[in-house]
Amino acid sequence: MVSKVVIVGGGVIGSAIAYFLRASDATVEVTVLERDPTYARASSALSAASIRQQFSTALSVQMSLYGIEFLRTIGERLAVEGNTPSIDLHEGGYLFLATPASEAILSENHALQTSLGAQIEYLPREALQAKFPWLHTGDLVAGTHGLSGEGWFDGYGLVQALRKKAQALGARFLATDATGVVRSGRRVQQVRTAAGDTLACDVMVNAAGPWARPIAQMLGIELPVFARRRSVFNVSSPAQLAACPLVVDPSGVYFRPEGKTYICGTSPSADHDPDDLPLDEVDYALFDDVIWPTLAHRVPQFEALRIEHAWSGYYEYNVLDQNAIIGYHPELENCVFANGFSGHGLQQGPATGRGVAELILHGRYESLDLSPLGFARVLEGRPLVERNVV
Template structure:
């Protein structure tokens, strides 16, 4: 049976970030194997996401992780270059704009105070300031907006993932196209992973970065992980309205839109009653017809003439407890680390989480950021650490 010091189940953004940071960690020096069931990454959440990063969260740990994510993205040319080939992830630093009516004003203001305390560059704009800055925006029912001034925007998420993977391999990490079927546990330790084809690989540490497949892996080790796959649809549309200077706008309804190519992309989370756990990739076109189009046309009158050009579906690995990642070891298993339940924030938090996982393996504790509150204890005690700004 082959043996690796660290086996990572899942090789998309989070798994590849962990592999990169482990391979570049001087205090580690062990062997790393990444097992990814689809080397094309066609259906992974990273490739199907809106590929955006923001600092405007309500949870301090999320703010800090995304701040690190921005720093990492801005330094990929030096961090992830291989043999003189410099990756370009196309980071467009255009900001997020969260909008609120009078009913949501205090939430925006409260989040703003936390964000500013942690150094986020954000500004509060009243309805008149919003109208002056974004002439294409209907502000009649708005009380306030929170605009990211630096560090927020969108990028080529697939390109970032591939650059992490390539750099990790150049530093000695091994990648294989294989699916982990089960984690085989003996007492407080996972002794080996079992693949779908029956092969077994012994391990010192296992990292569960399997996205929507994470719950099944956890269950194979006797652990109940409160993570479910929830479908999210993205629509690409064009419009005669150019909406110049448009950031990623989050409407009070929860609908969002941002520029993409010669048009815009948009989406919205379905109502709770229409948002079951699912694994298919069928686009919910009624979301555009019945929800998004009317909402967007009301917010940006020029979008009345919008026309959908393309659409796709992906999945969030939703932490049903509090929408925050579950990070680190379970109290009952010493060598199984979790990085699951990102609830749509995985790509932007991948660099920080990858580094955090490498610190847990190499040093046994966090060094850069204290992410202890995101651990299993709150889950075991059913004590949620709720994130209010989920898009």
């Protein structure tokens, strides 16, 4: 029987796990170690905070279908003493665009998504041009557009709402970091903290986001998850784009409205994407060389752009297959990993929190089987490849 759980990392994943544990079983003592309660450098607060069902793997689609259900009902789920949280959810949809080279993948993904219940429409070029007349479609053949269940929200607000609800349910959050473990054979017995505490545990959870790798190394485990910097740019433009969704260009450049402005970004090329770059160094060259020319090509009105603000956050990037690693490690009986979400953590946080809580409390997944994301595929070199990484 599990009575004490220590979670390392109090971002969206760690806070969601804490919430679901306490909501499911109030007898379990839950302690969350979060070294920065301001979340100033947390991926949860620095990301573009979006949710979509347009993935290429069934499990990712299913996780985000539950994610949107959770976000839509966050007010009733996470209210504390009559105070109802709001995350300003805007279901503006995603629009993935395809050239002839990527049309087959777009079509395959669309068939998978709709078979699982996602409301995604397939738009041939003529329909795409009619629906989004501001879009340059000359080099496109089609696009897929989310009619509901996709959009963007306040990521920082979600983390705070999960944290406050977990605390209201009895979870304890400590502003410190894990510095070591006491391990006996196949079990972790205690977690040591930078504050000098030694916390006994029946289960330890690694939910440390971009900093999960050194936590795993304390356990003698090699985790293929690295901190990869992603820069986000807030730009102003005289462009008037009616009913603008979050648009993903075939190049990987994305943009979406943010009030009267727009935010945009892209992943750098593999040879310009090292680990652990400092967050205070925004990649302006990426904007000048890649993002702006792409935006101006795809939306001619974007030839006139001005950066208003820019920042960087980390992806906890799983180099094996850009999918999360969730579950117990075969060599450790009582250590759960929830890492490597590669930019999908906010939207997959609710499903992960629910699933990990079920695994800890019941020894199995009961709502949605997350076992394909388990550690076994890492050890066997068997990637579960996600083709729609944004």
